[in-house]
Amino acid sequence: MLIDSLRMAWRSLAANTARALLTMLGIIIGVAAVIALVSVGQAATQSVTAKVENLGSNMIVVVPNQAQGVTLHVADGNWLLATVPQISAVAPLLEGGVMSRYGTKTWSTTLLGTTPPSEQIQGRSMSAGRYLVGSDVQLRRQVAVLGATTEQNLFGGLNPIGRTIQVDGMPLIVVGVMNQSGGAGITSNPDDEIVTPVTVAEQILHTNNVAAFMTEARSSDLAPLAVGHLQAVMSRRFRSSTAAEVVSEDQVLKTLASLTGTLTVMLGGIAGISLLVGGIGIMNIMLVTVSERTREIGLRKAIGAKRSAVALQFLIESGILSLGGGAVGGALGYAGALTFTSALHWPSGTSLSTVLLALVFSVAVGVVFGMWPALRASRLDPIEALRQG
Amino acid sequence: MAAVIRVEALERVYRIGPVSVPALRGLDFAVPAGQMVAIMGPSGSGKSTLLNLLGCLDRPTAGRYFLAGDDVAHKSSDELAEVRNRRIGFVFQNYNLLPQLTAFENVELPLVYGRVGRAERHRRADEALAAVGLADRRRHHPMELSGGQQQRVGIARAIVGRPDVILADEPTGNLDSVSGNDVLQLFHALHEGGSTIVIVTHDEEVARHCQRIIRLHDGQLVRDDEAPARNLTATGEEAEPC
Ligand SMILES: Nc1ncnc2c1ncn2[C@@H]1O[C@H](COP(=O)(O)OP(=O)(O)OP(=O)(O)O)[C@@H](O)[C@H]1O
Ligand SMILES: [Mg+2]
Numbered sequence: 001m002l003i004d005s006l007r008m009a010w011r012s013l014a015a016n017t018a019r020a021l022l023t024m025l026g027i028i029i030g031v032a033a034v035i036a037l038v039s040v041g042q043a044a045t046q047s048v049t050a051k052v053e054n055l056g057s058n059m060i061v062v063v064p065n066q067a068q069g070v071t072l073h074v075a076d077g078n079w080l081l082a083t084v085p086q087i088s089a090v091a092p093l094l095e096g097g098v099m100s101r102y103g104t105k106t107w108s109t110t111l112l113g114t115t116p117p118s119e120q121i122q123g124r125s126m127s128a129g130r131y132l133v134g135s136d137v138q139l140r141r142q143v144a145v146l147g148a149t150t151e152q153n154l155f156g157g158l159n160p161i162g163r164t165i166q167v168d169g170m171p172l173i174v175v176g177v178m179n180q181s182g183g184a185g186i187t188s189n190p191d192d193e194i195v196t197p198v199t200v201a202e203q204i205l206h207t208n209n210v211a212a213f214m215t216e217a218r219s220s221d222l223a224p225l226a227v228g229h230l231q232a233v234m235s236r237r238f239r240s241s242t243a244a245e246v247v248s249e250d251q252v253l254k255t256l257a258s259l260t261g262t263l264t265v266m267l268g269g270i271a272g273i274s275l276l277v278g279g280i281g282i283m284n285i286m287l288v289t290v291s292e293r294t295r296e297i298g299l300r301k302a303i304g305a306k307r308s309a310v311a312l313q314f315l316i317e318s319g320i321l322s323l324g325g326g327a328v329g330g331a332l333g334y335a336g337a338l339t340f341t342s343a344l345h346w347p348s349g350t351s352l353s354t355v356l357l358a359l360v361f362s363v364a365v366g367v368v369f370g371m372w373p374a375l376r377a378s379r380l381d382p383i384e385a386l387r388q389g
Numbered sequence: 390m391a392a393v394i395r396v397e398a399l400e401r402v403y404r405i406g407p408v409s410v411p412a413l414r415g416l417d418f419a420v421p422a423g424q425m426v427a428i429m430g431p432s433g434s435g436k437s438t439l440l441n442l443l444g445c446l447d448r449p450t451a452g453r454y455f456l457a458g459d460d461v462a463h464k465s466s467d468e469l470a471e472v473r474n475r476r477i478g479f480v481f482q483n484y485n486l487l488p489q490l491t492a493f494e495n496v497e498l499p500l501v502y503g504r505v506g507r508a509e510r511h512r513r514a515d516e517a518l519a520a521v522g523l524a525d526r527r528r529h530h531p532m533e534l535s536g537g538q539q540q541r542v543g544i545a546r547a548i549v550g551r552p553d554v555i556l557a558d559e560p561t562g563n564l565d566s567v568s569g570n571d572v573l574q575l576f577h578a579l580h581e582g583g584s585t586i587v588i589v590t591h592d593e594e595v596a597r598h599c600q601r602i603i604r605l606h607d608g609q610l611v612r613d614d615e616a617p618a619r620n621l622t623a624t625g626e627e628a629e630p631c
Contacts, residue, residue: 012489299487303502303546304470304475305502307467308467309502383447386481
């Protein structure tokens with residue numbers, strides 16, 4: 001019986017291919033949108049989560065509120081280390097935009113003046129040469145450590161170690177190149193920066209006001225306590241609760257991750273609405289179909305079709321429409337998401353479960369929205385139905 | 390012979406809002422197995438209403454209807470569907486074939502709903518198509534057949550389930566006289582083979598082929614002639630009564 005119903009439903013759909021395809025289009029778009037948007041959202045979440053995991057650091061950043069006249073200097077790092085027991089390391093940060101030059105190549109980038117502990121606090125690693133050492137800072141050695149992107153743009157494959165670059169006119173000798181950060185770091189793009197001793201940066205940037213202190217909590221359990229304590233000492237010293245902004249990077253990224261998670265749900269919801277609209281399209285066409293085929297229904301009943309048989313036939317028709325649309329839309333959405341995420345070098349966010357879910361959902365849409373027309377068809381009175389047309 | 394159809398005080402009143410239209414007002418008659426009956430009467434006399442009742446498409450508002458001894462007046466709609474499927478073969482004035490199906494598939498359809506196995510279904514559908522002389526048109530769609538051929542497919546569909554009774558409402562009404570004659574010959578052959586047949590018709594010519602003519606007027610049975618049917622000969626002359 002089911003096979004016969006399938007065959008009959010198929011025949012009826014084949015009798016009006018153009019309409020069947022147009023009806024499917026709504027579901028195709030809906031399912032493609034759900035899969036593409038959810039996949040991209042999941043990829044974004046995964047990429048942020050990966051950063052959080054890569055990071056694994058307990059970095060807490062203290063940003064003095066310079067607008068309120070709160071200024072910190074390099075020496076205040078020792079004060080922080082001495083007064084806040086939950087932190088184990090501290091490094092100052094002087095930051096500014098600079099123009100760097102090697103030979104004829106110029107590159108505008110960010111200069112970071114700091115001290116050796118920042119390597120460990122930020123979780124940086126070297127691909128060539130060395131990071132800053134204590135004597136660099138004490139002796140004001142004019143040395144530079146480059147981010148991977150900066151190195152590429154200035155040297156483009158040449159071995160940079162030992163060569164001299166100009167940073168806002170000051171010559172610096174390149175002593176090291178850092179690995180890709182994998183998300184760690186304090187600047188907006190940690191792979192495009194030049195790290196130099198804080199004492200040298202003071203000269204280049206013409207300031208000795210520290211933009212921020214990077215500190216490291218002794219453990220991730222202690223991080224929230226450290227944040228509170230840092231906030232408290234700054235407030236007490238400058239007599240203002242807004243003297244400094246204290247944030248743990250872990251916290252920032254976790255917030256970001258939950259934000260992208262929320263975004264995924266929202267995108268999925270919006271796409272789900274389009275799937276719903278597709279379902280309404282199916283219902284609409286099935287209602288039209290039922291009223292167009294009233295006579296056919298009457299005939300089928302006259303020769304012995306029970307209600308269930310008539311309902312089943314129309315349910316299968318809408319099921320085929322939505323399953324077909326789901327399959328095509330699933331393939332399109334998958335391809336679209338893959339193109340997008342691979343272009344961004346994100347992990348592919350499309351999971352089999354997303355595709356299966358969309359398929360199941362689309363069939364459910366077909367069955368749910370096909371239900372009413374099918375029931376309507378099955379309830380038709382055979383004589384009334386036969387009289388029509 | 391046992392009556393295939395027996396109706397007692399059969400009534401059907403249509404209600405349209407507050408208005409009652411009595412279409413049948415107390416019919417009593419029986420049709421024994423193997424009889425070929427014509428139902429005649431002026432337009433609006435209740436012929437189609439009666440045929441719908443006999444075909445279990447509709448329920449009487451009063452009275453009783455026994456089909457092969459079985460009281461069908463109080464069955465549920467799904468039970469009636471089963472009765473229609475197993476006991477009744479319908480032939481319609483406008484054929485009512487499904488355009489998306491082939492002749493063969495149209496004929497097969499009642500057996501699909503009757504849950505007859507595939508092999509058996511195919512055998513019987515082929516047999517029915519052969520019986521109406523359309524074995525070579527089994528793959529044709531209705532649009533590719535003449536009116537007469539379509540009606541023969543309709544008859545094949547009516548007989549494929551081996552029903553107790555074949556009901557036809559103006560089966561030749563849409564046909565020219567030649568195809569109409571073919572269809573009549575077919576009914577004759579079925580009658581000869583022992584089928585019980587009830588035909589609603591306006592056409593005295595059609596009625597003359599039947600053993601019995603029931604005449605309705607205003608929802609009542611006004612004449613019931615057990616007229617012996619006359620066989621058609623090739624020349625259309627009247628032959629010996631049977
Ligand atoms: N569905 C209906 N609702 C209301 N009244 C109806 C309905 N069907 C038939 N009637 C009425 O019942 C009466 C009998 O109708 P019926 O169709 O049985 O006549 P008929 O003998 O088949 O006529 P014809 O030869 O024109 O086909 C008519 O008065 C008709 O108006
Ligand atoms: Mg009529």
